[in-house]
Amino acid sequence: MKRKNAEKLPLFSFRYLLYDFTKLTAALPGLIWLRPKWIYENKAAKKRLRGGYLVIANHAGFLDPVYVMAAIWYRRHRFICIKDFFESKAGWLFRGFRCIPVDRENFGIDTLRQISGALKAGSIVSLFPEGHVNDGSGQMAAFKSGMVLMALQGNAPIVPVYAMPPAHWYNRLRLVIGEPIDIIASCGVRPSFSQIDAIAGMLQEKEEELKQRAEATQRRT
Amino acid sequence: MKRTEIIEKLREILRAADDRNQDAVSACTEQSRLVADLGFSSVSMLYMVIAIEEEFGIRFENVGAADFQTLGDVVDYIEAKLR
Numbered sequence: 001m002k003r004k005n006a007e008k009l010p011l012f013s014f015r016y017l018l019y020d021f022t023k024l025t026a027a028l029p030g031l032i033w034l035r036p037k038w039i040y041e042n043k044a045a046k047k048r049l050r051g052g053y054l055v056i057a058n059h060a061g062f063l064d065p066v067y068v069m070a071a072i073w074y075r076r077h078r079f080i081c082i083k084d085f086f087e088s089k090a091g092w093l094f095r096g097f098r099c100i101p102v103d104r105e106n107f108g109i110d111t112l113r114q115i116s117g118a119l120k121a122g123s124i125v126s127l128f129p130e131g132h133v134n135d136g137s138g139q140m141a142a143f144k145s146g147m148v149l150m151a152l153q154g155n156a157p158i159v160p161v162y163a164m165p166p167a168h169w170y171n172r173l174r175l176v177i178g179e180p181i182d183i184i185a186s187c188g189v190r191p192s193f194s195q196i197d198a199i200a201g202m203l204q205e206k207e208e209e210l211k212q213r214a215e216a217t218q219r220r221t
Numbered sequence: 222m223k224r225t226e227i228i229e230k231l232r233e234i235l236r237a238a239d240d241r242n243q244d245a246v247s248a249c250t251e252q253s254r255l256v257a258d259l260g261f262s263s264v265s266m267l268y269m270v271i272a273i274e275e276e277f278g279i280r281f282e283n284v285g286a287a288d289f290q291t292l293g294d295v296v297d298y299i300e301a302k303l304r
Binding site (some may be wrong): 146193 | 272
């Protein structure tokens with residue numbers, strides 16, 4: 001899929017100083033420790049992403065943002081995270097990583113504009129549609145449908161990613177990357193409420209498929 | 222624009238968007254509660270805000286999904302913006 005609004009940021013940018021520094025210094029230890037295995041759903045999923053995309057992933061632990069960054073390692077991600085993190089002592093870290101704060105209690109139109117603006121400007125925005133770290137049972141929580149509105153407003157396809165963290169030290173991190181899904185092409189710019197819920201359900205099914213793919217490759221090894 | 226015209230336009234927006242709740246939308250009044258009577262979630266609330274912005278040519282500022290309780294609150298906001 002050819003995207004017109006490719007990110008125009010240079011290789012080095014002061015805005016992403018902390019992000020790039022962390023990524024560069026953590027890359028080698030991360031590769032050695034996690035030995036990530038990239039698994040692509042099909043040929044289309046393997047194609048490099050250029051322009052604005054909304055990346056969604058499962059949320060089983062606090063290292064998931066690192067896994068998502070590793071899945072699409074060649075792009076900078078802007079993560080959506082709850083406002084409380086910005087107000088904590090580690091707020092500088094989230095600001096430095098150019099995360100986008102959301103108020104879970106009162107999701108505002110200005111936040112939606114910020115997200116859609118970033119997508120339209122050609123950035124990759126990443127989020128965990130479960131809304132929180134799941135209960136650790138291996139089952140994903142129900143996806144919230146806000147991501148559909150973000151993708152619609154930002155005119156961006158959705159890229160599903162499933163990260164399977166290593167169960168033992170000798171296991172590899174498995175990252176399954178799905179084909180980008182253009183929801184505007186399938187339901188238009190103004191779908192009904194039930195269509196929005198149906199898209200959220202379809203994306204959850206897609207994540208389940210990617211999960212099964214990750215499990216199947218782990219069983220084979 | 223009169224309040225009755227605004228609410229009629231809102232009904233049109235909601236009829237197009239909320240295909241599961243047509244009866245409640247057609248019967249909605251200024252007193253209708255968005256969550257309790259119309260079954261709105263934060264996503265449907267923001268969806269409505271976007272549709273209103275396009276329909277009325279106004280811009281909502283610093284508004285969250287929980288800031289409107291009834292349809293009348295939305296009408297008040299639109300009326301103030303159009304003034």
